[in-house]
Amino acid sequence: MNLSRKIADAVDALPIEAVMPSLVEAEVGPCRIALNLSARGPVGLAFDGLDYHRTGLPELSTEALRAWGNRLAARLTYLMEPLVVLEVDAQAGEAELRSQDPTSRGDRRSYYEVRLQNKGSLHLRRVAYDEQARRRQTVPCQMTLEVLDRLVDDLVVSLT
DSSP: OOHHHHHHHHHHHSOTTOOSSEEEEEEETTEEEEEEEEEEOSSEEEEEEEEEEEOSOOOOOHHHHHHHHHHHHHHOTTSSSOEEEEEEETTTTEEEEEESSOEEETTEEEEEEEEEETTTEEEEEEEEEETTTTEEEEEOEEEEHHHHHHHHHHHHHHTO
């Protein structure tokens, strides 16, 4: 069984009356994924964060980290906004991707933020920036179950 099927099964296995938020995890071989699920329904779900980790990899160089970010940006074209590699911090061993063109609604701009670490881990979240309050806050990522399947498959392929 692949990781996308396993996480979908874990989401489906939650009882209807499950208290949200709820941590849902799946692991297949060296790949592990965790969702901080905030809502779910028959077609879609919402989560505050997605963590992906692949064990057994050598520490990624700055160039390899940038290449991973570029592969992700090229593959994840089906999200609401295209992603771009914003910066690679060689000292911290991290790369940051963000939505190229955030979605604006009123005084809020929302965008995806992806942080990659050179040890083979990734954290994805959606952030809203309130222009008036000048504050950022994490907001739920909303997607269909099919998009989640594709996303998980693309995360696995991007780091092989």
